[in-house]
Amino acid sequence: MSSSAASLLVLEAFYGGSHKHLLSLVLNLFPDSYYCLLTLPATKWHWRSRCSSLYFAQKIPTDHKFKKVFITSCTNLGELIGLRPDLSQCEKVLYFHENQLVYPRKSDEKDRDYQHSYNEVVSALAADKVIFNTSYNMRSFLDNCDSLLKKVPETSFEPIRAQIEKKCDVLPVPIDVRSLCGLVGRNLEQVQADEGVATESRGSSNDEPIRIVWPHRWEHDKNPDLFRDILFELENRNCDFQVSILGEKTTSIPESISEINSKLKNKIIHFGFLSSKEEYYKVLSKSDIVLSTANHEFQGLAVMEAAILGCYPLCPNRLAYPEYLPEKCLYNTPSQAVKFLANACRNATAFRKRSPTVDLEQFTFNSLSARYEKLLGNVDFKR
Template sequence: MQGRFMNFGSKSSLVELKENVYELFDFKTFNSKASKPCQSRDAYEILIIEPFYGGSHKCLIDMLYKALEDEYNETKICMVTMKAKKWHWRARTSALYLSQIIPSQHRFRVMFSSSVLNLGDLIALRRDLADVKKIVYFHENQMVYPVRERKDRDFQYGYNEVVTSLVADTVVFNSEFNRETFLSSLKKYFKMQPDYRPKGLEDQIRAKSMVLYFPVVCDIGAFTKDYESTLHIVWPHRWEHDKAPDDFLQMLNRLSAAGCEFTVSLVGEQFTDVAKVFEDSHSRLFPHVRHWGFVPSRREYLDLLSKAHVAVSTAKHEFFGVAMMEAAFNKCLPLCPKKLVYPEIYPEECLYQNLDELFEKLCQFSKSLNLVKTLVDGVNLNFRKYSAVELLPRYVALFE
């Protein structure tokens, strides 16, 4: 069904979609059950591995576990995870640790992991897994992952992903942008290698690759937009450099200096090191701040999205963007750079060429919220294409 941009067709369609999702997932009780360590058991047929069990990585395999449990019974599924901490060390060393804790008694026929895992190392260490069908999922790829300086790019991370892709039987990407940037960068990437460069990698990996968008649980908050109020901007991203928070905060300072009326909510996840720019900007922007910091309650987060008018991305790196999709489903107008994955998902009206154009748009919206409402009502976006209800059966089919 091709729904209107923020309405997803009729009200009954939305209710039906939500009922289907919550028949599949009981988010109140599920997570603790899924993360229990596996014991050796001859009945195990499916192995799910996540070396970085947090954020979208955690969300995906929690959903996948539940969908597979409904199909195969939990006694046949083993899920092994590691905490979402120190990503670089997970990429370097998780295979050795996992080789020691994955049950030795099993009848595994399919295994699924994100590309954080060095699959080549794991299979070398656990020969009993060599004949298992191996599915690797790319949430992102290191070929084009932004680094602050060229010297910061560690060749090994991208190299591990290449080896993992070659060892895998099926390579799944969460967008065409993700797949094409990975595959088209291989030749250039290996030019860093001084000699004995491999050949034909793109064709080998492309032949067993596919795209499955991230399955978004489409849910809405409890509030209705107030278009007679002040412009409410939401920035729903991780507080890390690849999401370009500096650009967004400079934009807010510019709007404030221009006398634009607005409020802002920064609600993304924060990690150990919070950039000083956030601390400085909070005091400077205090009169405009609606919410500042991560919202741990999903219900409260959705309620906040249902009040906001515009969701902004200033990302330097995005291969899908669950947060922007959730904001759009809650009738926020998504404003995204005209690059990365965004043109693959969002129509022209939602894209901006540069920060000056973004500034002009936000200035206009601050003077006329009806302009936002007109855009929200007039642009089409097919949410069903990205919904968990539509996509999860296709994920489950990979395990047949």
């Protein structure tokens, strides 16, 4: 193994999406010589969760001067420290983009594998600081960590919530507003001076159908079945709309997404993942409404980005969404979502004059960079 003079060791076992986005921003706060970054591709998540600790243990330089370790919850930190005890004296900062303790069960799932949830609990116990992207993420983890251990047969554990909670803090994944606006050719000042308020006029002209964008991964936890049902109901009501179905697909396309593609083909203007950020953001900037149907969402970076680019967010009144969206952007039932969308479709000109006024200033990189610099900066750590 090579040697390293870096002070910060950064480990990311799922280097893609919001995970990659976070590191691309915060590591730019430091010179290259300050940190050592080791990653694994954002594929085969279950294998990354199970095996990344051994992989990193083999790749981390043995001759190093690390003072801090920044690692995400996809890697079992407890295992890593057991394999590499030389890291035990470093300050260990664990970041949760999501947590598996409240991952929704598949409809055909009989027995759940709790190993991934258990790994996260062990990692939180082994860490010195535990950071979550939203209060909902932190709350849902803390509320369920002791109940998870109660599922272990013929075994009794002491409560652990208090041990973890005292180490916890909330620090969101930042939105890079300047880059976001630059990629779609908009002047930053046009979005607004405070960078966080989405009051920009929408990209569609008044005589065009309402454009709905669904930016989720094509997996069951994003509830594509509800998305299908909402679109089909709009179609049944003879609503005029167009839809962009974005997000990454897994090995198989959900049946509900295939049904939408088959029955509403004439209304689909984009279907599938857009690898170009510029193209992706331009689709968002030309859309009217960003719709979420998620059952599992811990921040919703795609919704935030769409809102900044002028989309009206329409999201479930649960998960992380109520932390930053006003009540008028939240729905409690599918019928409420359908009613909102139907009214928008029938009064497109009037709808485009509305503004959701979503204040996302606290989530911008400009607002959060100092906190990340303090969290990952070079300080002496004494246990």
